[in-house]
Amino acid sequence: AEPKQGGTFRLGIGDFSPTDTMDVTSNDTKFYNIAQLCARNCLIEIAPDGSLIPELAESWGSDDTAKVWTFKLRSGVTFHSGKTLDAQDVVFTLGRHLEKGTTSGIKPFLEDVETFEAAGPLEVKITLKNANVDFPAILATPNAVIVADGNRDPKDGNGTGPYILENWQPGVSASFKKNPNYWKEGRAHFDAVELIGIADPSARTSALIGGKIDAYNQVDLKTVKLLKAAPTVNILSVSSKAHYCFPMMMDMDPFTNQAVVDAMRYGINRQDMVDRILNGYGTVGNDQPINASYRYFNADLPQREYDPEKAKSLLKKAGMDHLAVTLNVSEVPFSGATDAAVLYKEHAKAAGIDIDVKRVPDDSYWDKIWTHVPLCATRWSGRLTEDIMIGGVYTTSAANAGWNETAMKDPQLDELVIKGRSELNEDKRRQMYYDMQEIIRDRGSNNIFAFANFTDATTKKVATPEKLGNDRELDSMRAPERWWFA
Amino acid sequence: MTSRLLSPLRWIFMGLVLLWLLASFAAPLVAPFTPNEIVGSAWSGTFWQATSEHKGMILGADQLGRDLFTRLLYGTRNTMMVALAATVLCFVIGIFLGFWAAIARGAIDMVLSRIVDLIIAIPSLILTLLVITATGPSTPVLIIVIAIIEATRVFRLARLTGMNITTLEFFETARLRGESKLWLMTREILPNVVRPMVTEFGLRFCFVFLFIASLSFLGLGVQPPIADLGSMVRDNAPALTFGVLAPFFPAGVIAAMAIAMNFASDAATDKIR
Amino acid sequence: MTQPLLKIDGLRIEVEKDGAWSEILHGVSLDLHRGEILGVIGESGAGKSTIGLAALGYVRKGGRFSGGTVHLDGVEMLSAPTAQVEKMRGMRVAYVAQSAASHFNPAHTIGDQFAEVLRMRSPMKKRDIARKAADLYAELGLPDPESIGGRYPHQLSGGQLQRAMIAMAMATDPDLLIFDEPTTALDVTTQLDVLGCVKRALTRSGAAALYITHDLALVAQISDRIMVMRHGAVVESAPTRQMLSAPAEDYTRALLKGVASERGPEFEAPKGERALLRLDNLTASYASGGKTVLKDVTVHVHRGETVAIVGESGSGKSTLTRSVVGLLPPSDGAMVFDGQQLLPKLENRRGEVLRRIQLVHQLPDLSLNGAQSIGTIIGRPLQLFRGLKGQAQRDRVAELLSMLELPESYVSRLPHQLSGGEKQRVAIARALAAEPELLICDEVTSALDQLVAAGVLRILRKLKEELGLSMIFITHDMATVREIADTVIVMRQGAVVNRGTVAEVLDHPSEPYTRQLVEAAPEMDPDWITRVRPDFASARG
């Protein structure tokens, strides 16, 4: 159907902070992400099918070492302030992520960059220290939006995007009005957009049903079935890269023994988890972090199933007839983590494993619990590419950087990760990633039991394109730009 | 008087609460299921819409599909024990220090009162947050923290009522006999302030109950999967928006307990004198 | 005869006790005519206040009328509609309560309280009301009559309040005034003033009055007729002079006799022997730098001697005892007990010293711990000072109870199950349990009614003779002094103004203040008040 114009789109967002600003190197909440994509554009957009399509960059390419990348900018694009976009804006913006003392969220991904250069008024050249075939994907994240040269003011929302910032209350709300001169065709259908931070899931639900907002993200999966039955509500659900885990530290007892690790993984009923914790809005996991939302998903790996008997025999093999472990949880990693842990406890009972669920304070979860105790709960929202996901979490270098939540150190895996980055041959590259997935599944010690869907809710008034983006929630965070009122 | 008219109702109510308490303490014998066993899908199978799948479930399932009635029984038992322990402890602390301040006066009174003012002036939720984050949550810590915070309120009352008693002549006589502080506190003051104390106990118990519930809301309460009424309300509360009754049951039990506790304290004060 | 102003007929009143109704007034009848003053006397709890209140159609909380009628000027107060009763109460009948201090609302000025009813129910202007109040205040001898109405109750003394209360009652020129023991809370001199006011006011307004008291001598001064009550019923009722000269009933005779004093042998201070307690030049104040409450007080008490300390309220009598027992360390002076220095602070005194000096307080309700049984109360000092436990303790408690003429069965009772006199005797028993050498009695009888007080005094005298106790006896009642003391010390404003044997001090007072005290004590003679205060002479005689 042809999108209609007009209306004020009010969006409830469940992840925000009083420290949100419009600074591109600010912290990384969903509120911030959506606000950035309202006011600004990236060089590259991620299409609903996952492919990279031109945005501010008309085209891009690399030399055959995958080290030097050139981006050609679209001409005639103006900022809200009236200034015209040029290469210097891009160089300035991207450069900010590498400044000394910056707290930018994408700095680690841009670490390999040697220089950003303006090769012409509308051409940017980026030189990398190491080859990276996946480099353009980094520039498609909401953190990589482009601002005008010299813009460092955290309150200045100037950009090239579909909406113009009018009001910004940190940790509360933001409002935008339509950019009348927006360069993109067939986008930005609303007259105005309001973003409202709503932390409590039930409050988001009531606000939607009560007509105070038109859509929200992070639907409380506990009540999603009830919500779906409401006459005025649509549930939007797309599969995502986000996965739920009970990681085990390989360097801590009892998980130094692979048989124990595997017993733990046969002792969980993944389908039951998906049914009860995700209420069906997800798929089972296979103890490795890549799923069908990535390009190189290894679908041939056999699915690990719930098998208490096998778990028992594995325990016996490890010389135990009984296992007692403590599982530390809080609601920080994901909402429902405590319930998931309790459910796991019930599953594992049949395998002779006694899980003691320990609720720890939300406050210091990442500092005191995660990677500090043998067993806890985590959630990963997924990463842009297989390389970043695996390389950033399961390798020795990741362990040194403090990100490896299973303390996995496997020389073969480390080597494969390095090689994969510069392999230009598509088939070879695919095989490498398939192998990595197999290694993590068989030799690693993460218990990745489910992949969640991105689940958003809208009122029936809201219309969306047929296919929704699945890079992030809310149509890859571009709901304000892509949706309209029916 | 109309109170006579109402008292049979009151006794029926108290009887029911007592019955429920007994049942909860005999939960393993009475409950149809075990508390953590998963028997149905979330919020299904109340007795008025029970299907064959939900045999034996009276109030249906909770958010995870555990039997709500069973958990209600266990929850009552657990919460009662924590709340009672905390309330009793806070009274022991509050009364002891309050009387001490009332008897000693002077510097001791000053110091104790200032400390109490200090604790009261800091928002209690924040205080608990700080302490529990530092020590890590466990039931004993929970009880102690609640007891200390609530004890400040008891302290004020105990000090004030105690002061009144210390001006009376029989107290003076006891001092003139050279009685020990302990005797003065336990034998001369305490029996004469039982009435306000018992009334306060009823109210305090309510507040402690509530405090535990609001801590559960922030995730600092009783450890899962142990059933606890506050967490049960919280965990089931999201369904309230959709007209599911599940959260009403634990909330109702909390209210009934609180009301019964106050009735009991009223009855007790009526007995005294 | 005309129709009586107040006619109470067969009045019965019940109160709720432990869930059951019990009768406290068993069919009382009385008539009161305009211009007449009826005195109502009787022991505490006889039902005097109850009948006074009933005249207003009022019964205290927890009570109810169960029979009879109360007609006030033809209106039946028990069944009339609330609005009418309220109007009668405001304008036609007024009540003067026993303790004015607690019956004035502390939140409003006495002037506002004076004006309240007039403002509600009469067309009088604010200014006229103020005028009227000032006139009444002046007539009743209150200081600053023009401005005193702007003061709050706590800013007036007890005697002033009592007079303000009388003024308030007379604000509406009522036909009937009820005085419920208007002077019991006052010291003798103030009492005399108030009494005079009442008499004069009644004479002037010509209103009828019910004057309630337990003091026969008082009622003799003021009333035309006297009604004696006991246990909620009328014992006898007769014109004043007839009642005094020829009482018809035994009970009335006992009342009259209770006042007459009897005395034991004179006490001779043993020559040369050192006093048991020597207080020399004591000076004390409550707050350091505060008002000096005791100024240079010297008191000696010999073995076996009873020293009475008298003086108006606030003269420092209690303060003196507090210093002796260690509750209020004196700022100056010496305290020596049995040749040994008495340490100023209670905390520093040895148990043995604590045992040898015992104090009995004025109000038995407050001096007994309501939560302990009589057995515990008396047993505790036995255990603490003499180590008696179990049967030995129980035996001794029984012995003490019988010594104070209390039944043994009382050991298991709680204080509130005892009468005032009984409570006071328990308090004395507790003190005796410590086997003290010096017993300090601080107004032990002033809260008790005459007959009961006489009982307590008799026992004290017996103990004194049997045990040879030394006593300091504080009181403001001269009759009591005559009855029990050997020597008297008169205090005023913290200082001793007079001392000597009872005969020296009371019978031939030379010091002016002492004389004033002695003279202010009413005698059982209807003409006494006109004699001592000629200015109060009434037209009616």
Next chain:
Amino acid sequence: MLIVISALVFFAVDMLPGDVARAILGSNASTEALEALRLKLGLDQPAVLRYFEWARGVLHGDFGVSLGSGEPVAQAISFRLYNTLFLAGLGAVISVPLALALGIGSALWRGSLFDRAASILTLGAISMPEFFVAYTLVAWFALHFQIFPPIATLPPDPSFGDRIEVLILPAITLAFSVVAHMMRMIRAALIDVLDSPYMAMAEMKGVPMRRRVLRHALPNAMAPIINVIVLNLAYLIVGVVVVEVIFVYPGLGQLLIDSVSQRDLPLVQASCLIFAGLYLLLNTVADVLAIAFNPRLRFPR
């Protein structure tokens, strides 16, 4: 007092496990970014030094800047403080008259049906967790009957009417939690007074009941009543956290919780000081009012 509290809170929050930088940047932040932020915030300095630095600022009226957003604390707090006070005020406007009416009524008709019913209802209300009350109210009045909005979001420049409309439900929720306590105390205070001799005297003077209660009893029960009202006002201000979260109302309590979890010390400090200061202020107000209502204290002899 405030100094002690500020020091206590500072060091308590400082000693909490967990790291400001991590808290601000979120769990995905790189080690390098964390280090950078720590330097920027001066966290490399010892806590004592930072405290004195902060205290010096406060003495000069400068509460510092938020560690997280870099915004001046005074600015970050002021509009939230206003919001919180507005909500608490509305809560008070609902609960105080209600508590007074219920308390006076049940003291007058002690033991009556009204008394019993009021006490059962309020006790029931007091024992309901706040979030439960809030959800229930929302489910009924916002979603089922659609009388009030389900969340209390404010337009950028809210008018008085806007505020009232969105805050009715939150204010009622708050009222639920305080009415019972106030009512019981008011009742007790009044009963004490009603039993006093001067109340009997008023009755004997033929003063009608209404006037007796309002003119004679109330002024004398005022001290304890004011005390409990003030205590509960303090609670209304401090205890709004849960209500603010559920009704999405940008108040101070919400900010405080956020700042504690972010270890944003200047904000925590300032919020705690404001809470404690308000508490002390209210206490003083209670004392002053108690004096104003008590002639004994107003006109000492």
